[in-house]
Amino acid sequence: MTILVxxxxxxxxYHVAEALLAQGERVLGLDNMNPYYDTKLKQARLHRLERHPHFSYVFADIGRAPALNAAIDKHGxxxxxIVHLAAQAGVRHSIDHPTDYVGANLSxxxxxxxxxxxxxxxxxxxxASSSSVYGNSRRVPFAIDDPVDRPASLYAATKRADELMSISxxxxxxxxxxxxxxxxxIGPWGRPDMAYYRFTQAILAGEKIEVFGDGSVERDFTYIDDIVAGVLSALDHPPSRNEEMPHRLYNLxxxxxxxxxxxxxxxxxxxxxxxxxxxxxxxAGxxxxxxxxxxxxxxxLGYEPKTPLADGIEKFVAWYRDYAQA
Structure with missing residues (x-):
């Protein structure tokens, strides 16, 4: 059997595929190498996966149904x-480039x-959905049954739309x-558009960091290993087809x-x-x-995050130093 990522x-x-392979699964990976950020980083991740004999990669754009179906034709x-993680990311990017979110996130x-x-x-x-669906909710912590009808960005709106399509x-x-x-x-091999990545990059280069606001905003930063553990546990706990609506939502x-x-x-x-x-x-957003x-x-899911933020940041910075010097 094969897991499609x-x-x-x-x-x-990348991290989910690596963990699945480590468990002995066969993984079929799809990606269109979107240039939202430097594709050299994506290529480096992919190269590491391609060393594994149970990994196959197909270049495909999920926004194009014929191409997507052709990509999985031999594996269907x-x-x-399926672990569906492909999307156009970025809250701020969605403010200035809204049409970028139609192809991957909706279609x-x-x-x-x-x-x-x-x-x-x-x-x-x-x-994959996102904490962004909660918008500026004043109820904390954010619970699954909280109202999510006031997204603060188009990105968040597309993620809520994905949830509604899935429910149907x-x-x-x-x-x-x-x-x-x-x-x-957060974590090694992370996204360069994220604040922790940009801050690390600038500090090590001796440059100023760009900070939006007074720094008082709070985020529930989560280390990648904990996220992967949650994804794999979710994959192993499918809702029953016998239910009226075999659909679940979870926070990670x-x-x-x-x-x-x-x-x-x-x-x-x-x-x-x-x-x-x-x-x-x-x-904005x-x-x-x-x-x-x-x-x-x-x-x-038995989900329990284990990595303190300080440890996660230390691991990321150590990885970044090696990656930047490679």
Missing amino acids: TGVAGFIG DTIAG GHLNVLEMGRHLPRLRHLVY YAQLYRLPLTGLRFFTV GSDRPVSLNHLIDLIERACGHKAERNVHAPA DVRATWADLTLSRAD
Whole structure:
């Protein structure tokens, strides 16, 4: 049997594929190598995966249904699980480039659902949502049954739309689906557009860091290994097809939100240098705080984040030093 991972050259996709391979699974990875950030990093992730004999890669754009179906044509009878992580990322990018989010996040998600419902051996489709769906909710921590009808960015709106499409497919076709709301994921091989990556890059280069707002916003930063553990556990716990709606939603976070100022302190400590700041007005689409209520994730998935933020930042900085010098 094969596990299909979309967005396999992305940050989370790479780590999930690596973990699945380590468990002895066969992995088919799809990615269109979107140039949203430097594709050299994506190529480096992919190169590491391609060393494994049970990994296969297909270049494909999920926003194009014929290309997606052609990509999995030879594997369709063997795909038992899908981890759907391909998406156009970035809250701020969605403010200035809204049309970039139609292909992957809306059409692409629909195409994956359509493909999934026709796969004869598919047991479970797990897909990425986002903590962004909670918007500027004043109720903390964010619980799965909180209202999510006021997204603060188009990116968040597309992720909520993905959840709603998935709910409809689960009901219509008894397709077992699980959506995972990720909370600010950090770690080695991370995304260069993320604040922790940009801050590290600037500090080690002796440059000022660009800070939006006064640094008091809080985020539930979550280390990549904890996220991967949650994804794999979710994949192993599909809803029953016999249910009226075989669909689940879970938060995957750390349950330990910290301020942006504290994050900068940790990065300075790991880098061994103090940061000089260029301070800007708060960015459009940014929310005041995120904080994951993990009650359901703990109960249903046995999910328990283990990596303290300080340790995660130290691991990231160590990786970045090696990667930048390679």
